[in-house]
Amino acid sequence: MRTFDGTAVERAGACAPPLSHLRRPFALLYFGTIAVRQSKEGALMSMIKKPPEPKTEPGAGVSRRGFIRDVSLGTGALGVALTPGEARAAAPALRGPGPVPVTLTINGKPHKLQLEPRVTLLDALRNYLDYTGAKRVCDRGTCGACTVLMDGKPVYACSILAIDAQGKNIQTIESLALSPQPDPLIRAFVNNDGLQCGFCTPGFVMAAKAFLAENPNPTMEQIKRAFGGNLCRCGSYNGIRRAILEAAKAAQGGKNA
Amino acid sequence: MPDYSWPAPEKRRVIGRRTNRIDGFVKASGRAKYAYDIKRPGMLYAAVVVCPYAHARIRSIDTSAAEKMKGVAAVHVFDGSAPGTEVLWAGWEIAAVAAETEELARDAARAVKVEYEVLPHFVNEADLSKAKAAGRVKPAGEKVTGDPDQAFKEADVVSEGVYGCPVICHLTWEAHGQVIEWKGDQIEYWPTTQAVSSIGNELAKALGVPPANVHVMQDHMGVGYGSKFSPDRWGIACAKLSKQTGRPVKLFLPRDVEQMIAGNRPSHYARIRLAAKKDGTIIGWESESWSTGGMTGGGAPPIPYVFTNIPNQRLNHTAVQVNAAPQRAWRAPNHPQASYLTCCAMDDLAHKLGMDPLELFKKNADYTARPDVYRWQLDKAAELIGWKKLWHPRGDKTPGPIKRGLGIGVGTWGGAGHLSNCRCNIYPDGTVEVELGSQDLGTGTRTVIAMVAAETLGLPVGAIRVKIGDNRYPFSGTSGGSTTVGGVSSSTRKATMNALEKLFERVAPKLGVKPEELEAVNGQIQVKGDPKKAMAWKAACKLLGTEKISEMGQNDPKNPMGLTTGGVGGVQMADVSVDTETGIIRINRLVVVQDCGLVINPKTAESQCYGAAHLSICAALYEERIMDDITGRMLNPDIEFYKVAGNPDIGEIIVHLDIRPEHDKRGVIGLGEPPVIPGIAAIANAVTNAIGVRVPYVPMTPDRVLAALERRSA
Numbered sequence: 026m027r028t029f030d031g032t033a034v035e036r037a038g039a040c041a042p043p044l045s046h047l048r049r050p051f052a053l054l055y056f057g058t059i060a061v062r063q064s065k066e067g068a069l070m071s072m073i074k075k076p077p078e079p080k081t082e083p084g085a086g087v088s089r090r091g092f093i094r095d096v097s098l099g100t101g102a103l104g105v106a107l108t109p110g111e112a113r114a115a116a117p118a119l120r121g122p123g124p125v126p127v128t129l130t131i132n133g134k135p136h137k138l139q140l141e142p143r144v145t146l147l148d149a150l151r152n153y154l155d156y157t158g159a160k161r162v163c164d165r166g167t168c169g170a171c172t173v174l175m176d177g178k179p180v181y182a183c184s185i186l187a188i189d190a191q192g193k194n195i196q197t198i199e200s201l202a203l204s205p206q207p208d209p210l211i212r213a214f215v216n217n218d219g220l221q222c223g224f225c226t227p228g229f230v231m232a233a234k235a236f237l238a239e240n241p242n243p244t245m246e247q248i249k250r251a252f253g254g255n256l257c258r259c260g261s262y263n264g265i266r267r268a269i270l271e272a273a274k275a276a277q278g279g280k281n282a
Numbered sequence: 283m284p285d286y287s288w289p290a291p292e293k294r295r296v297i298g299r300r301t302n303r304i305d306g307f308v309k310a311s312g313r314a315k316y317a318y319d320i321k322r323p324g325m326l327y328a329a330v331v332v333c334p335y336a337h338a339r340i341r342s343i344d345t346s347a348a349e350k351m352k353g354v355a356a357v358h359v360f361d362g363s364a365p366g367t368e369v370l371w372a373g374w375e376i377a378a379v380a381a382e383t384e385e386l387a388r389d390a391a392r393a394v395k396v397e398y399e400v401l402p403h404f405v406n407e408a409d410l411s412k413a414k415a416a417g418r419v420k421p422a423g424e425k426v427t428g429d430p431d432q433a434f435k436e437a438d439v440v441s442e443g444v445y446g447c448p449v450i451c452h453l454t455w456e457a458h459g460q461v462i463e464w465k466g467d468q469i470e471y472w473p474t475t476q477a478v479s480s481i482g483n484e485l486a487k488a489l490g491v492p493p494a495n496v497h498v499m500q501d502h503m504g505v506g507y508g509s510k511f512s513p514d515r516w517g518i519a520c521a522k523l524s525k526q527t528g529r530p531v532k533l534f535l536p537r538d539v540e541q542m543i544a545g546n547r548p549s550h551y552a553r554i555r556l557a558a559k560k561d562g563t564i565i566g567w568e569s570e571s572w573s574t575g576g577m578t579g580g581g582a583p584p585i586p587y588v589f590t591n592i593p594n595q596r597l598n599h600t601a602v603q604v605n606a607a608p609q610r611a612w613r614a615p616n617h618p619q620a621s622y623l624t625c626c627a628m629d630d631l632a633h634k635l636g637m638d639p640l641e642l643f644k645k646n647a648d649y650t651a652r653p654d655v656y657r658w659q660l661d662k663a664a665e666l667i668g669w670k671k672l673w674h675p676r677g678d679k680t681p682g683p684i685k686r687g688l689g690i691g692v693g694t695w696g697g698a699g700h701l702s703n704c705r706c707n708i709y710p711d712g713t714v715e716v717e718l719g720s721q722d723l724g725t726g727t728r729t730v731i732a733m734v735a736a737e738t739l740g741l742p743v744g745a746i747r748v749k750i751g752d753n754r755y756p757f758s759g760t761s762g763g764s765t766t767v768g769g770v771s772s773s774t775r776k777a778t779m780n781a782l783e784k785l786f787e788r789v790a791p792k793l794g795v796k797p798e799e800l801e802a803v804n805g806q807i808q809v810k811g812d813p814k815k816a817m818a819w820k821a822a823c824k825l826l827g828t829e830k831i832s833e834m835g836q837n838d839p840k841n842p843m844g845l846t847t848g849g850v851g852g853v854q855m856a857d858v859s860v861d862t863e864t865g866i867i868r869i870n871r872l873v874v875v876q877d878c879g880l881v882i883n884p885k886t887a888e889s890q891c892y893g894a895a896h897l898s899i900c901a902a903l904y905e906e907r908i909m910d911d912i913t914g915r916m917l918n919p920d921i922e923f924y925k926v927a928g929n930p931d932i933g934e935i936i937v938h939l940d941i942r943p944e945h946d947k948r949g950v951i952g953l954g955e956p957p958v959i960p961g962i963a964a965i966a967n968a969v970t971n972a973i974g975v976r977v978p979y980v981p982m983t984p985d986r987v988l989a990a991l992e993r994r995s996a
Contacts, residue, residue, distance in 0.1 A: 141385055144385060148384060151319070152327070156312075157315065157316075157318075157319035158312020159312070160316075160318070160455070162456075162537070162921070163922070164536070164537055165537070165922060167921045167922045168455075197312070198312030199311075201311060202311035202312070207307060211311050212307075215306035215310055218302070218303065218306075218888075218889045219310075220303075220306065220309055220310055221725070221889055222456070222502075222503065222505040222724025223306075223314055223502060223724060224456050224504030224724075225455055226309055226310050226312075227310070227311075227312035230311075230312075249929065249930065250930045251929065251930070252928065252930070253928050253929065255928070256921065256926055256928050257929075258926065259455075259505060259724055260892055260893035260895065260897060260927075261892065262892070262928075262932055263889075263892045263935055264889060266929070
C-alpha cells in the first residue's frame with residue numbers, strides 16, 4: 026500500500042548501498058561483506074556479494090582483512106562456525122604472512138608485485154603501484170570511492186584482497202583516459218558539473234560505466250534511484266544524474282532522445 | 283589607474299556564462315593528484331596511536347617493542363602527550379609510527395604500549411539537567427533587550443517549543459593528513475588544506491624553522507568545510523618523523539580517528555517562547571539555549587536569527603563541556619543551527635495563530651536587515667514549490683499512511699572578499715599566467731580565476747594558465763567564510779588589468795594611438811570600437827622581445843572598490859512525504875532561492891547550491907555523532923552508521939539564483955556558505971506540516987518520527 030518505497034535502492038555501483046534509512050535499530054544488519062537492504066516492497070532482503078575464494082593466511086591480529094578472509098571461508102554464511110584455526114586447516118595452501126608474489130592485471134597490463142596477503146586491492150593500486158584514481162575514503166565498503174571493475178563488474182577495491190584479484194581483469198579509472206579521446210562518460214561528468222572536489226568522482230564514473238553496461242537506456246527516474254553504492258559528500262548528485270543521462274544518450278546515438 | 287570595475291552585464295563575454303570547470307577532466311579521469319595520492323621516492327607510511335578513553339591520565343608510554351619491529355623507521359610521541367598528560371577526549375593522539383609499508387606501520391602502532399589512569403567522563407549534552415548534575419555547565423549570562431515580561435503579558439498568543447540539532451562531523455572525503463619531506467633545512471609539504479598561503483607559516487612556527495623554508499603544494503583537495511586551516515598535531519608529528527628518518531613521510535588519519543578528532547560542528551538546543559499579536563506580529567522572544575563544542579563548551583547561537591530586530595528579547599545560554607574533540611568552523615558556523623531554531627519556533631507560532639507560516643514570515647520581515655529581499659525570495663520560493671496549491675494547515679488530512687507537507691527556512695551570510703594578491707605574467711609568445719597562493723576546494727575557484735582573466739584580456743578561458751596551490755605564489759587568504767571568490771576575482775581583475783595596461787603601452791605606438799584608447803577583445807588588442815585597427819594578441823605580445831610583463835593586483839578587504847561586497851539573504855522551501863507507519867521521510871523537492879551578487883560562473887555557483895542543499899538534507903535526516911555514555915566513545919566513527927544522503931535520498935533540488943540587476947551591481951559575493959543555512963529548518967517544518975506534530979530533534983530518524991507521532995496519539 027505504499028505510495029513510495031522509501032528506501033528502495035537499485036544497485037548501480039558495487040555491493041553495499043548506503044542504508045540511509047536503516048538507522049541504529051537496524052545497524053547490525055550490515056556486516057562485513059554482506060549488506061542488507063530494504064526491497065521495494067519494504068521487506069528486508071540480503072545482498073550477498075560472493076566473496077573470493079580464500080588462498081592464504083593474513084597477517085597477525087584480528088583485522089578487517091582477516092575478517093574478510095574468515096567470512097569468505099564461511100562461504101558468506103556468518104553462522105558457519107569455522108574457527109580461524111579450522112579455516113587455516115581447510116585452506117589449500119598457506120602463504121604469508123610475509124610478502125608473496127602477486128600478479129595483477131590492470132587495464133590489460135600485468136604487474137608483478139611482492140605483497141603481504143592482507144594487502145587490499147585498493148592499497149595495492151595506490152601504495153604499491155601508482156593508480157591513485159581509486160580513492161580511499163571509508164575503507165570499509167560503504168562509500169564507493171574505490172570502485173573499480175573486476176571482470177567487468179563493479180567492486181569496492183578496499184574490500185578485496187589483492188591476492189584474490191589475481192587472474193582477474195581489473196579496470197581502473199585510468200583506463201578511461203588512456204585513449205586519445207577521453208571516455209564520453211568523463212566528458213559528460215565535466216559538461217554537467219557532476220563533480221565538485223572530485224574525490225568521489227573516479228568511483229562514480231566507474232560505477233556509472235557498469236550501470237550503463239547493464240542499463241544502456243536508462244530514464245532519469247531510474248538514474249535518480251540508482252547509485253546507492255556511491256556517496257558524494259559535496260552533493261553533486263544533480264550533475265551526476267544529468268551526466269549519466271547525457272552519456273547514455275550519446276552512446277545510444279540519439280535512440281533514446 | 284585603470285577602471286577596475288566589472289564590465290556592464292551586456293558587455294561580458296565570459297563572466298556570467300555557464301562554463302565547465304577547467305580542472306574537471308583531470309579530476310574525473312582520476313589523474314588529479316590530491317595530497318592523499320602523493321608518493322615520494324623512499325616514502326614511509328605513518329600510523330597513529332590514539333587514546334581509547336574519553337578522559338584519562340597517561341601513565342606510561344612504551345614504544346620499545348614497536349621500535350624493534352621489522353620495517354619500522356621511527357616512533358614519535360606527540361608533543362603534548364607525555365606521561366602525566368590528562369587526556370580530555372577519545373581519539374587524542376599519543377604516538378605515530380613510520381614504517382616501510384602502511385601495513386607494518388599499523389602493526390607497530392598496535393605494539394605501542396600505553397597505560398592510562400581512567401578518569402570520569404561526560405559526553406552527552408542533549409539533556410541539560412544531566413549536564414548540570416555532572417557539573418559540566420558554564421552559564422553565559424542573560425541578555426535582555428526591551429521589556430520581554432511586559433510583551434508576554436500583552437501578547438494575544440504565546441507559543442513554546444524545544445528544538446535541537448546534535449553535533450555533526452565534517453566528514454571530509456579526503457581525510458586530514460599530509461606528506462612531508464624534510465631535507466636539510468628545507469621542508470616540502472603536501473597538506474590537504476584551505477590555507478595554502480598561511481599553513482606553512484603555522485607549521486614553521488610550530489617547528490621553530492624559518493617560514494621561508496616551508497614549501498606548500500596542493501593542486502587539488504578533497505574538501506574541508508572549515509576543518510582544514512591548521513597543520514594540526516599530526517602535521518607536526520609527520521614533520522618530526524621525516525626529520526628523524528631523513529625520508530618523506532605520509533600520515534593520514536584513518537576514518538575512525540578522523541571522525542573523532544578532525545572536526546565537528548557544535549550542537550545547539552533551545553527552549554524558545556514567542557509572543558505575538560493576533561495579526562502575527564511578533565512582539566517578544568525568550569530563549570534558553572545550550573550547546574557543546576567539546577571541552578570549551580559551545581557559544582551562543584545567533585538567535586533570533588535573521589529576524590534579529592524582534593523587540594523585547596530575553597536570551598540565556600549555557601555552554602556544556604563534553605569529553606570530545608573541539609569543534610571546528612563548519613560551513614557557515616552556527617548559522618544552520620540558528621536558522622533551524624528560529625524558523626521552527628516561528629512555524630510553531632504560525633500554527634498556534636492559525637496562520638499560514640508564509641504570511642507570518644512575510645509579516646515579520648521588517649525585523650530583518652533586508653525586508654524586501656526576503657519578501658521577494660519568499661514569494662519566489664513559494665511560486666517555485668507551488669505553496670498556494672500544496673500548502674495545508676498542519677497535518678495532512680488525506681487518507682493513507684503517507685503524509686505530505688511544505689516548510690520554510692531562511693538564512694543570511696556575509697561573504698565579502700578576503701585579502702588576496704594575484705600576479706599576472708604575460709610572455710612574449712602570448713602565454714598568460716595568473717598566480718595566486720589560493721586553493722580550489724572543489725568550489726570552482728580555479729575556473730573563476732581563469733574566467734576573470736579571460737574576460738579582462740579578451741582571451742578564451744583555455745588561454746589562461748591558472749597557477750594556484752603553492753605558497754610561493756602571491757599571498758591569498760584562506761578559504762573560509764565564503765571569502766575566496768570575492769578576493770580572488772577582484773585581485774585577478776586588478777592584476778590582469780594592470781598587466782594589460784603595460785601591454786597597451788607597447789602596442790599603442792604601433793597603432794598610432796594612445797594606450798588609453800585601446801581595448802582587448804576577441805583575442806586582439808584594438809582601438810576602442812574599431813576591430814579593424816587592431817593587433818592580434820600574439821603579435822602584440824611579441825613586441826615584448828625578451829621581456830615579460832609581471833604585474834600585481836590586490837583585493838584589499840578595507841577598500842574592495844565595488845568589486846566585492848558581503849551580505850546576502852536566502853530562502854528555502856521543502857516538500858516532503860512522511861510514511862507515518864515506518865517513520866521514513868522522503869524529500870520530494872527542496873527549492874533554493876539564493877541572493878548572490880554578481881555571479882561569475884552560474885554553473886559552479888549552482889553546484890554550490892545543490893551541494894549545500896544536500897548537506898541540509900544530510901543534517902535534517904541522517905547525520906549525528908552518537909556518543910556512548912558508558913564508554914565515552916563515538917559509536918559511529920565511520921560512514922556506515924554515520925549516515926549521509928546518497929543519490930536516491932535527495933529528491934529534486936531546484937536552485938534559483940537571485941540574479942537581478944540590483945544584486946549584480948553589488949559585485950561578487952561568496953556562495954559557499956549561504957545556501958547551506960536554511961534547508962534544515964525548511965525540512966523540519968515540512969515534516970511538521972505533513973504529520974501534524976513537531977519532531978523536536980534532528981536528524982529526524984524514523985524512531986524520532988514515530989516517537990513524535992506516538993506522543994500525539996497518547
